[in-house]
Amino acid sequence: MKKKLLVIGFVWPEPKSSAAGSRMLQLISFFQSQDYQVTFASACAKSDNAFDLSTIGVEKTTIELNHSSFDDFVVNLNPHAVLFDRFMTEEQFGWRITEQCPNAVKILDTEDLHFLRRARQQAFKDHEEVTPDDLLNDTTKREIASIFRCDLTLIISTTEMSLLQDTFKIDDSLLLYIPFLLGPISEEKKKELPNFEERQHFISIGNFRHEPNYNALLYLKETIWKGIRVQLPNAQLHNYGSYASQKVNQLHNEKDGFLIKGFAEDVNEVMQASKVLLAPIRFGAGLKGKLFDAMQNGTPFVSTSVGVEGVLSDTALEFVCDTSEVFINHSIKLYTESSSWKEQQTLGFEILEQQFSKNYFEGEFKKRLLSLIDNLKAHRQQNFTGQLLQHHTMRSTKYMSKWIEEKNS
Structure with a gap:
């Protein structure tokens, strides 16, 4: 029985x-x-x-x-x-x-x-x-x-x-x-993922009802994205998440490239199409699922020391950014430098295999x-x-x- x-x-x-x-x-x-x-x-x-x-x-x-x-x-x-x-x-x-x-x-x-x-x-x-x-x-x-x-x-x-x-x-x-x-990611699967040149735009993702996610969205809108767009005027930020309320949808601005995309039916599809995940989490606890979605799909991310908690013990790594200026600068670097992008993608695969x-x-x-x-x-x-x-x-x-x-x- x-x-x-x-x-x-x-x-x-x-x-x-x-x-x-x-x-x-x-x-x-x-x-x-x-x-x-x-x-x-x-x-x-x-x-x-x-x-x-x-x-x-x-x-x-x-x-x-x-x-x-x-x-x-x-x-x-x-x-x-x-x-x-x-x-x-x-x-x-x-x-x-x-x-x-x-x-x-x-x-x-x-x-x-x-x-x-x-x-x-x-x-x-x-x-x-x-x-x-x-x-x-x-x-x-x-x-x-x-x-x-x-x-x-x-x-x-x-x-x-x-x-x-x-x-x-x-x-x-x-x-x-x-x-x-x-589960493990096979070498064949890694090779099938879109490369640096095949991807475009930034992505953020997370349940909008979750207060740390909504706070991060506002931080992106009011501070981070403005700094990125000054140097990357053609880039877009695609913001995905479930339960987009009116106050969330009001942040949508096509002229600024800040797009509220709403619910993602297939997180792997939207993550693989994107070049860099932005996750400026300023408070919270536990593991952040969005970082794991990114690493599994070979998408480098920029986050904070709170965001990478439980994932990285070394918060001195350059993609762990707790000030807006550093966050903006590294986001741009990952988006424009294929060598930095590929280096962090490889590190993401290693983290998954060695720690999880x-x-x-x-x-x-x-x-x-x-x-x-x-x-x-x-x-x-x-x-x-x-x-x-x-x-x-x-x-x-x-x-x-x-x-x-x-x-x-």
Whole structure:
């Protein structure tokens, strides 16, 4: 009999809209390779961009927040493991899993550390550097509590692993570094990619609802692009992304070559047609999917130290630019100098092969998962903080949920 995995999603996966959606499909693929039957459940309404999970053999279920019908559903499913796609879904449904399926392995995929992203965003708005005190916010306490309540938490960035281990002293047994799970790029594939001379224009891409992406778009419009166009008057910047609102579309200006292209049906196609990716991310967390799309398609990029976090340890490289002047100058250099362009393209391939091998990280995940299943009781006994947070006096979310259900009945 196949093992069962229940994924509880805050949203339905949208791999063409966000890196989080691609990440979820990678994790589902891993569990299917380990002979798990996967069920994906969410209380969120499906958007037009939602991936049809049934095409890859995943069962789909709509669930209700704050409703005991979930208890009946999960008892009948009786999963061997449960994956929460963000700490908020663990808050909402984790206590129900603990009560109804106490032997299921509980796994949290943070996507990125929400508390780190929010602290950086607030510091950016306040024109300040992030301090240790900024990290001790309410979101931090909620997210780390969720980590302790789970048996294993998947962390996407080496920077975030270090933060949890060194600053918050979370035991290694509760964490596993799992970045994007990417297959190798063959030499034949590399040779088929359009070369420097065959490409034109700059590109930016990202879900416009995501605040770091929208902020980067404004920065491009108001500062970066003006400086580039002075020296490259015939170049265009093609800005792709899902959920382009009116305020986004109003930035479109054909005279200036600043074009809002909207949703990209095929990211590989638009990335391969472009010469350079511009990603001036000024706050955020996790890995930036756009950089991986660029590297996989042989497209050099210019970004910031926040943008390359978890990808490059050497932020002194010239395409990591934290001031507008340096960003503009290097963007122009990559666009006009084939030698610099080819050098960075090669570096991108090396980064993918040396740091993000799918086979290696899936092997590590498999070993940890099997160990958890075989030693779950002992593992939980060592996590006293997690036991404490499961105690009824610490579980406000459970009783708030029950109160809402009673109020709505």
